[in-house]
Amino acid sequence: MTGTVPLNAYLIVSAALFAIGVIGVLIRRNALIIFMAIELMLNAVNLTFVAFSRFLDSMDGQIIVFFVMAVAAAEVVLGLAIIIALYRNKESVNVDELNLLRG
Amino acid sequence: MSNTIWLIPFIPLVGSVFVGLMGRRMRRSSVAIIACGAASLALLLSLAFLARLLSLPAEGRFLRQSLGPWIASGDFSVAFGFLFDPLSAIMALVVSGVGLLIHVYSIGYMEKDRDYHRFFALLNLFLAEMLVLVLADNYLLLFLGWEGVGLCSYLLIGFWFERPAAASAGTKAFLVNRIGDAAVVVGLIWMILLFGSLDFQIVFREAPTTLSHGSVAASVLSLLLFAGATGKSAQLPLYVWLPDAMEGPTPVSALIHAATMVTAGVYMVARSAPLFQLAPVSLEIVAWVGGLTAFFAASIALVQTDIKRIIAYSTISQLGYMFLGLGVGAYAAGIFHLMTHAFFKALLFLAAGSVIHALAGEQDLRKMGGLRRSLRVTAGSFLIGALANAGIAPFAGFWSKDEILFAAYASGHRLLWVLGALTAAGTGFYIFRLYFLAFEGKSRLDPHLAGHLREAPWSMRLPLVLLALGSATVGFFGVPPESGPFHRFLGPVFPVSPHEGGSAVPASGIVLMLAALVMALVGIVMAFRYYLQDPRRPEALAGRYPTLYRTLFHKYWVDELYEGFVVRPTSTAARTLSESFDVRMVDGSVNGIASLVGMVGGLLRRLQTGHVPAYVLSILIGVVVLLGYLAFLG
Numbered sequence: 001m002t003g004t005v006p007l008n009a010y011l012i013v014s015a016a017l018f019a020i021g022v023i024g025v026l027i028r029r030n031a032l033i034i035f036m037a038i039e040l041m042l043n044a045v046n047l048t049f050v051a052f053s054r055f056l057d058s059m060d061g062q063i064i065v066f067f068v069m070a071v072a073a074a075e076v077v078l079g080l081a082i083i084i085a086l087y088r089n090k091e092s093v094n095v096d097e098l099n100l101l102r103g
Numbered sequence: 104m105s106n107t108i109w110l111i112p113f114i115p116l117v118g119s120v121f122v123g124l125m126g127r128r129m130r131r132s133s134v135a136i137i138a139c140g141a142a143s144l145a146l147l148l149s150l151a152f153l154a155r156l157l158s159l160p161a162e163g164r165f166l167r168q169s170l171g172p173w174i175a176s177g178d179f180s181v182a183f184g185f186l187f188d189p190l191s192a193i194m195a196l197v198v199s200g201v202g203l204l205i206h207v208y209s210i211g212y213m214e215k216d217r218d219y220h221r222f223f224a225l226l227n228l229f230l231a232e233m234l235v236l237v238l239a240d241n242y243l244l245l246f247l248g249w250e251g252v253g254l255c256s257y258l259l260i261g262f263w264f265e266r267p268a269a270a271s272a273g274t275k276a277f278l279v280n281r282i283g284d285a286a287v288v289v290g291l292i293w294m295i296l297l298f299g300s301l302d303f304q305i306v307f308r309e310a311p312t313t314l315s316h317g318s319v320a321a322s323v324l325s326l327l328l329f330a331g332a333t334g335k336s337a338q339l340p341l342y343v344w345l346p347d348a349m350e351g352p353t354p355v356s357a358l359i360h361a362a363t364m365v366t367a368g369v370y371m372v373a374r375s376a377p378l379f380q381l382a383p384v385s386l387e388i389v390a391w392v393g394g395l396t397a398f399f400a401a402s403i404a405l406v407q408t409d410i411k412r413i414i415a416y417s418t419i420s421q422l423g424y425m426f427l428g429l430g431v432g433a434y435a436a437g438i439f440h441l442m443t444h445a446f447f448k449a450l451l452f453l454a455a456g457s458v459i460h461a462l463a464g465e466q467d468l469r470k471m472g473g474l475r476r477s478l479r480v481t482a483g484s485f486l487i488g489a490l491a492n493a494g495i496a497p498f499a500g501f502w503s504k505d506e507i508l509f510a511a512y513a514s515g516h517r518l519l520w521v522l523g524a525l526t527a528a529g530t531g532f533y534i535f536r537l538y539f540l541a542f543e544g545k546s547r548l549d550p551h552l553a554g555h556l557r558e559a560p561w562s563m564r565l566p567l568v569l570l571a572l573g574s575a576t577v578g579f580f581g582v583p584p585e586s587g588p589f590h591r592f593l594g595p596v597f598p599v600s601p602h603e604g605g606s607a608v609p610a611s612g613i614v615l616m617l618a619a620l621v622m623a624l625v626g627i628v629m630a631f632r633y634y635l636q637d638p639r640r641p642e643a644l645a646g647r648y649p650t651l652y653r654t655l656f657h658k659y660w661v662d663e664l665y666e667g668f669v670v671r672p673t674s675t676a677a678r679t680l681s682e683s684f685d686v687r688m689v690d691g692s693v694n695g696i697a698s699l700v701g702m703v704g705g706l707l708r709r710l711q712t713g714h715v716p717a718y719v720l721s722i723l724i725g726v727v728v729l730l731g732y733l734a735f736l737g
Contacts, residue, residue: 025719095715102713 010051017044031083031093035076042072108168108185111148111195112234112248115141119227126220135210138223142206142230146199153192161595164189167240174243181301186240190596193438194237194370197445198363202230204566205358208453211562212354212460222262226358229255233363237370242291242301245371249287249335252364253280259359260351269350276344283334283341290327297324307377316381325378325385329392332368337419338426339396343662345419349411353456356411361418361448366441369425373434373597380432380598390430390511394519394526397423399659401529405536406645406655408468410455413537417492418448420526424507427519433510434597435590439581440507442589443499446577447491450570451534454485457559457567458541462552468537473546477556480564482542484571489538491574493531493623502578505616506585512615520615527619531626539634584612 017040024037046065053061087093118141126134156164165188173183187195206226213222232255236248261273294301297320298309314321332338337345348360359365372379372389379386397420404416421444428437459466461478475482491498494505504527512520546553558564580589633640645652654660 022723026716026723098715099713102711 007051007055010047014044014047014051017041017047029094029096031086031095031098034095035079035083038079039072039076042068106168107148108152108166108187108238109170109183111145111152111185111199111238112231114144114148114231115227115234116231117141119224119231122220122227123224126224129220131214131219134220134223135206138227139203139206139210141227142199142203145230145234146196146203149192149195149199152187153196156187156189156192157592161591164595169240179295179299181241181243183244184240184302185238185244186303187238188596189593190370190374190438191237193442193593194366195234197442198230198233198237201362201445201449201570202226202233202358204569205354205362205449205453208357208456208563208566209352209354211560212456213352214560216352218262222259222352225255225259225262226354229259229359229364233367236367240303242294242303242306245374246287246291249331249367249371250284252359252367253277253284253335256280256348256359256364259355260348262352262355263350266350272344272347272350276348279341279344280334283331286327287331290324290331293324293327303374310378310381314381317383318381321378321381322384325375325382326388328375328378329372329385329389332372332426333392334368335371336365336368336422336426338368338392338423339399342396342400342419343665346412346415346658349409349415353411353452353459356415357449357452357456360415361452362445365418365422366425366445369422369429369437369441372426372429373438376429376434376597379429386430386432388430389426390516390519393423393426393428393430394511394516394522395423396420397427397526398522398529399423401526401533402655403658404533405529406652409466410458410468410471410537410541411452411466413468413533414448414451414455417451417530417534418444420530421448421492424504424523424526427511427523428507431507431511431514431516431519433507433514435593436503436506436510436585438593439589440500440503443491443503443574443577443581446570447488447499447574450484450488450567450574451492453563453567453570454481454488457481457563460559460563461556462548465549465552468540470547470549471541472544472548473542474556475542478542478558480558480567484567485542486538487571487574489534491578492534493627494527494619495531495623495627496620497575497578499574499576499578501620502581502584505619506581508619509584509612509615513612524619524622528622528626531623532630533626535627535630536634539630544635544638 021037021039021041021044024040025034028034028037046068049061049065049068053059053065083093086098090097118137122129122134122137129137152166156166165186167187168185170183170185172180174181206223209222209226213219216222229252232248232251234248236245236252239245239248257273257277260276261270263269264273291301294306297313298306300306300309310321314324334341345360345365349356351360379389400416400419400423404413404420407413407416421440425437425440425444428434428440458471458474458478458481461474461481462471465471487498491500494500496502508520508523508527511523548556559567579587581587633644657663
């Protein structure tokens, strides 16, 4: 069964997921959706790691995936907290209205 | 015992710090006792070292002590070293001796001043600095004392700093001295380059081999030192600060601007005699500057009306005599005149101070007269000082001044001798004009002052009497001329000048002495006839030669000349530079760079939209470009 799905298939799926994530970040206005798109990008990378790990017969990639998931979990906590704080202050989570750092 | 030389300047320094810090909370009598005690300890120590010096054989008469290195850098090092040789001994004794008397005098003179302790702290500090100056065994330590006394001079001239005249006189003294001191600094740096040391012994040992006799380098180096001396010792063309320095309290004028500090230049030139001996041109210049200053200052003194300023011009004139002596190679005579002058000029100033004290601050001669009847001690001691100043035998000034004049004649400077003899006549005239106007004749006092004139307290009378005794007798240390005890003591310090070989005074010498004495007497008699017999004659004379009179009265317009040609162009140039170069160029370039940065920043800030997706896009583009580069070109 290992030989049935080639590595390239995994990589193409992963690239597609990553591209969808990037486009989501770029074109969506809602901070929550952007957040979800970022998660998509992260998981695309995870998929690549796992595929390579299997293909190269090495556990390193899977270990890194665990790290990425742990970091992503922490990031979600922080990110959601920020979004809630934003909503409380601005009554909106539209990123176009967030330009406090404009030069 | 020779390892305690450093205590001589150190004791007054401790006194100064102590009085300066604690004096405000002490009683006035304690302040006076500490300050005078420090001065008398310095005098006693100097006397003890003198006794020790005299017990040594004449050729080996010097004591040295080093407190260790002060500045050490590679091969070059300067020690905190002290030297006690006959020249230092005489200077230290004059400084601490006259200094002590003036300390005692100040007890009475400054009695009512509210900054009593500040005055004594500064006086002690001055004493310490001056003793460092004369006891140093290298040029840098000498220069430390040199600048130190300059600082004390500035602080004491401006002692009554609430008075604008006093404050600006202090500044003037400080600034004018800077000109000379800058030359000294250049000279010292050059000396390090030439000899690799500033130690007197090493410099004077190396000088004859490094610099050939009469070389340009020797002349320029010695002239740089002499330039400093013209500042400190108030010679042409830098003398202008000394008359203004009279704004300070009179004891300060006596101590700093007559007896000690202003002679520092004479001391330095005498100390550097081995250098000057290599530069005949410099010696010639020293002699001429001295002779011209003597004559110039004496002529101004003829017509002034401020009692202290006359004595100040007299000081400049007498300092000119000293340089004249040094310049014609009669180093011992120059130092001898320095010593006698310290006595009689301090006496004249202190007596003048006593008059000012009695008249509640009046310094104008035209409002004095007849003071002898109420101020007997003052008048008597002033008379002795005046006789000594005029060079009347057998008072102190006669022996030293005539020796200088004789040396000038004997070394072939006939013209300088004539100048000196004319100055002697002028000296007799101005000093006795002062005496007659102040102490003799009819009283021209304010009526309400005349009633309660009182002689000064004992603390002021005692120094007057002691200095009068000194002025009458110290001249005998130099008898017979050129071979008296003074000269035998001082002789080994100086290189022998060609014309000083013979010790006996030739017959022509006696004639010359008599000539100068007669000149001085003529001056005195003229003063007597003009100011005592017929007080209307001076005005008639002034009316007959109005241009001459006004030139002298306005001091040859030198101050105005300097104002017009130096001060005003300098400040105009400074203002122009500050307005054009500083404001436009320096400030302009700094501001220009700042606004350029601001402008570029203003352009770049447009990139910072604050719009997060835009940032993300730019990051993405960057990543794509980078990856593309790595994938296809890397």
